[in-house]
Amino acid sequence: MHAIAVSRPGGSSALEYTEVPDPEPGPGEVLVDVAAAGVNFIDVYHREGRYPIPTPFVLGSEGAGTVSGVGPDVTGVAIGDRVGWQGVLGSYAEKAVIPAARAIPLPDDLSFELAAAVLLQGLTAHYLTHSTYEVKTGDDVLVHAAAGGMGLLLTQMVKLRGGRVIGTVSTEEKGKLAREAGADDVLPYEGFAEAVRELTGGEGVHVVYDGVGATTFDGGLASLRPRGLMALYGAASGPVPPFDPQRLNQAGSLFLTRPTLVHYVAKREELLARADDVLGWVASGALKVRSSRYSLADAKKAHDDLEGRHTTGKLVLIP
Structure with missing residues (x-):
């Protein structure tokens, strides 16, 4: 064969x-x-x-x-x-x-x-939105790479659960696809953390779904509200460098998890x-x-x- x-x-x-x-x-x-x-x-x-x-x-x-x-x-x-x-x-x-x-x-x-x-991506999106962080009606959710295979599925599942999706994309064409999938707001990667704060009245999002990794990690943490959760499920741009967990405390007692499908x-x-x-x-x-x-x-x-x-x-x- x-x-x-x-x-x-x-x-x-x-x-x-x-x-x-x-x-x-x-x-x-x-x-x-x-x-x-x-x-x-x-x-x-x-x-x-x-x-x-x-x-x-x-x-x-x-x-x-x-x-x-x-x-x-x-x-x-x-x-x-x-x-x-x-x-x-x-x-x-x-x-x-x-x-x-x-x-x-x-x-x-x-x-x-x-x-x-x-x-694979559907089951991953399912555990992320139903188990890692159980999205609830009215939750603000940041989805990176919102026009990719995972991003489109995550966006739709967050909307099925009643959440609000803020998606990041690299082009206007991809932004259109993310909106068609249900994204409420679409942002370019540059300066996305500040834009997320503005869109959420300064509070930040409840959860970040990040499959990009190195280039979006810091901005993702900065986008979370106190006690928010970062679900780092991939590293398309490269692995996240080691960091001091004290950052999670300083940013508002944040949660960070690196989940994988096999355990779900x-x-x-x-x-x-x-x-x-x-x-x-x-x-x-x-x-x-x-x-x-x-x-x-x-x-x-x-x-x-x-x-x-x-x-x-x-x-x-x-x-």
Whole structure:
């Protein structure tokens, strides 16, 4: 089968479109014919070696397709089932093996492309808005990169919960997309902390959702009201340098968390409950998903576009 493999960590040139042996499902695993694979910043971190993985490996951790084989000791998943997954390495391929316990049943009326475009980011947006900080009616919320795949989903979920969204974007075109998703106010990155204070009558926001990292972190802290929470869920612009926790005290007894999805879907019951919400909203039209498709062989271009901030919404590879 064809896959995108990494033999040595590095830039996008490290992505190799090559032939590899078909994987075989082991105990508790299923084989899936991949119809679509999601492209995420964690894939970039894996490719670069920021999150080290023994080489060679097949990249990608999110996808959707049809079960074509079942290993021993599998229950609840059968050949022919339509499933999606996230957090399973090896998804940039024509076939992938995933643990049956991580297989998420897909609604019949939901396309594979939409499923691959929404699962990882949709589940992330869900835990951020429903668990890390439970957005309440009237809350002021700052969403960075509001026109990106995560930002658009976060914006919509905050609005579903009755919050007010202040979004940051890099261009006027992206600002328009953020507003279409429901953002109440849209700001450029330059000077956003001061603008947030003005928009909130000097009080600041209740929560900041930051997947950008280094370039927005200080301004995000400055945008919070006393006892506000910073959810730093990513580092697209680079990692945040070490800092003195006393800053949190001085800025108003702030909270800071660096959450990750795996701890919010550790049990299958929680995984399926969050997925039911997200996929149900997508199927009903309550949650809109914007995506751009690339062929599997064009994974390098997809990574270049993602890292260059030339995209809006989610990128999906089609084998």
